Amino acid sequence: MIQKEINTFAMPGGPIYINLGMIEAAHNEGEVAGVMAHEMSHVMLRHGTAQATKAQKYEIGAVAGQILGAIVGGTAGSIIAQGSNFGISTYFMKFSREYETQADINGSHVMARAGYDPRHMAEMFRTSEAQGGSSGPEFLSDHPNPGNRYQYITKEAQMLGVNGDSAGNNGEFVRVQARLKGMSPALSAQQIAQQNQRRQPVGTTGRAVNVEPPSGSFRTYQPNNALRVSVPANWNPVESVGTSITYAPQGAYFQGDNGGSAFTHGVEIGVAQGTGNLQNDTNSLLRNFAQGNPQLQQSGRARNDSVGGRSGITVQLANVSEVTGQPEYISLSTTELRNGSMVYVIGVAPRNEAGTYDDTFRKVRQNIQISDR
């Protein structure tokens, strides 16, 4: 499809697409090589397929073994040593800025090997920002800036000892751009949608979500020997990453183009590193979450609460959904394990459905069964 918006995307398994708008906006061949290297890296690092695979049931069982290890104690240290996503929340990672950093760094190496200066990749992101105006094009929402993108790509280029391009024929690139200009003009995403008489394709925000309310009856899952979780019967396990597992109703779980994911309704249960001081550990978890979520706000005071029959803490938070762009309600509960680690329960619902879901979140956290003895 010849589309004028700036965008590229990678599909699990390998194919990479680049919009005409991207080629037209690029200042040089290196910038196009940069977005290709970035997209290729998502494929090489299996960001899409890893996420797709993790959603499989058997995989959830396998990964949940990590939760068991973390709860039972002795192996928690080795999980951290292996560098897994210990304590990294699916909800708060959203469309995964972590993956963006990995794709930028790996992409820098791909570019250097092909004879391009990795700085062009950083420049292409700036070019996209300049084209996108205040709202920013879809390309940027699919590949969110993890922060300091330009700085760390520049540093990586320096470490790789790259200074300027040894490959690349800018003369040929200019001819390609001129030839594309001579073709019939590209259509905007909206025009294409009108032609196809269907809704405008949307990126990672502005999606309409239609989810049936939580069932009054509950179903119990046992992701491992140490954990039993009861959730509304119309929810399913949708994803397990690192030491966390997410349950959500049909239609509430989304995957981004970069392999990251988000959910609009449901709960995530996970284990995070702790020090044995629940108050401090909850605060550092919140600080950690706030880093990648600039709109996250605490909306009530933290209060003592029962979590799985243990003393715990519940905090209410407000955020903006990356899926719908609408205000979101979050209830975060934590409790301490014997080995000092912390179990957290994150309930997520749209702000205007908070009343319905808060009761469900309370039941989930009260009925969770943890055996760490």
Ligand SMILES: [Zn+2]
């Ligand atoms: Zn990306």
